Amino acid sequence: xxxxxxxxxxxxxxxxxxxxxQSESADLVAIVERMAxxxxxxxxxxxxxxxxxxxxxxxxxxxxxxLDFQVGLLDIDICGPSIPKMLGLEGQDIHQSNLGWSPVYVxxxxxxxxxxxxxxxxxxxxxxxxxxxxxxxxxxxxxxxxGELDFLVVDAPPGTSDEHISIVQFLQATGIDGAIIVTTxxxxxxxxxxxxxxxxxxxxxxxxxxxxxxxxLCQPLSDFRFMQxxxxxEHSDVTSWVLQCLREKAPEVLNLVACTDVFDSSGGGAAKMxxxxxxPFLGKVPLDPQLCKAAEEGRxxxxxxxxxxxxxxxxxxxEKLVANKIAPGxxxxxxx
Numbered sequence: 664x665x666x667x668x669x670x671x672x673x674x675x676x677x678x679x680x681x682x683x684x685q686s687e688s689a690d691l692v693a694i695v696e697r698m699a700x701x702x703x704x705x706x707x708x709x710x711x712x713x714x715x716x717x718x719x720x721x722x723x724x725x726x727x728x729x730l731d732f733q734v735g736l737l738d739i740d741i742c743g744p745s746i747p748k749m750l751g752l753e754g755q756d757i758h759q760s761n762l763g764w765s766p767v768y769v770x771x772x773x774x775x776x777x778x779x780x781x782x783x784x785x786x787x788x789x790x791x792x793x794x795x796x797x798x799x800x801x802x803x804x805x806x807x808x809x810g811e812l813d814f815l816v817v818d819a820p821p822g823t824s825d826e827h828i829s830i831v832q833f834l835q836a837t838g839i840d841g842a843i844i845v846t847t848x849x850x851x852x853x854x855x856x857x858x859x860x861x862x863x864x865x866x867x868x869x870x871x872x873x874x875x876x877x878x879x880l881c882q883p884l885s886d887f888r889f890m891q892x893x894x895x896x897e898h899s900d901v902t903s904w905v906l907q908c909l910r911e912k913a914p915e916v917l918n919l920v921a922c923t924d925v926f927d928s929s930g931g932g933a934a935k936m937x938x939x940x941x942x943p944f945l946g947k948v949p950l951d952p953q954l955c956k957a958a959e960e961g962r963x964x965x966x967x968x969x970x971x972x973x974x975x976x977x978x979x980x981x982e983k984l985v986a987n988k989i990a991p992g993x994x995x996x997x998x999x
Contacts (some may be wrong), residue, residue, distance in 0.1 A: 704962035710855025738777035751961025793825035841869035881972035
């Protein structure tokens with residue numbers, strides 16, 4: 664293929680046929696060679712969909728890049744690639760050079776790769792069996808030229824399916840630093856997180872920690888809308904009246920952040936589950952409408968002060984990861 668934009672066709676060799684032993688061995692050697700320039704590889708996992716895993720992956724990548732690390736973000740959610748949207752890269756093309764596929768760059772130190780860049784129509788469903796998904800993941804790992812990276816963040820689909828087995832199998836020889844598991848506080852989510860922890864232990868991937876996302880709704884009081892309900896169940900917006908009353912009688916209240924539980928956490932949430940399963944608890948991130956907006960707009964929540972409730976929580980978790988587990992300039996292979 665000539666240099667230039669990739670033609671958006673799904674690679675023919677990402678097919679449903681199982682490769683022979685020699686081909687498989689050659690592919691693994693190629694992956695090891697590609698990953699030799701990547702210091703740290705982090706998987707971001709979740710037991711269920713819809714818990715904010717991809718949002719966390721995107722903001723983790725933004726934060727690491729802001730710390731002047733060289734960062735790659737690999738989206739292996741083949742059937743539901745949301746990373747291009749969350750990084751503000753919708754409609755971008757993959758380019759190819761004599762070095763391989765080039766990631767799409769947000770900044771000079773933040774590159775992204777996703778099947779989302781290869782689909783001619785973003786609304787088109789990807790209906791693939793496991794072997795074809797695995798073939799594309801393998802191709803991402805051996806054909807994408809990342810250059811020198813401090814971190815490769817891998818955003819995986821929810822659950823413990825073919826994609827998870829493949830990424831662990833393909834990267835195991837190169838050294839995986841570990842996995843971050845994202846959950847929400849309620850038991851219906853934590854039940855599946857326990858399965859995710861079990862998966863990591865069975866395949867030999869260290870759990871770097873669990874993040875409790877959507878841990879209560881938090882936002883500045885002045886951002887709320889206030890409604891008055893009638894006897895017939897209809898709502899009447901009284902926001903202007905309430906805010907005017909507060910400005911006149913208690914203006915200091917408008918500087919407060921209001922929080923309330925959204926999910927039932929009476930069972931102790933992720934912190935208790937981590938204690939029971941013996942894995943680190945990294946912290947809580949509240950459900951912040953401004954963070955949701957940042958994800959929709961494909962921007963970092965750390966770039967301004969709009970994500971007042973969530974950005975400090977995310978920053979604390981990411982700083983803990985970098986300082987306590989993954990020291991800059993070291994690699995998992997060297998025993999960091």
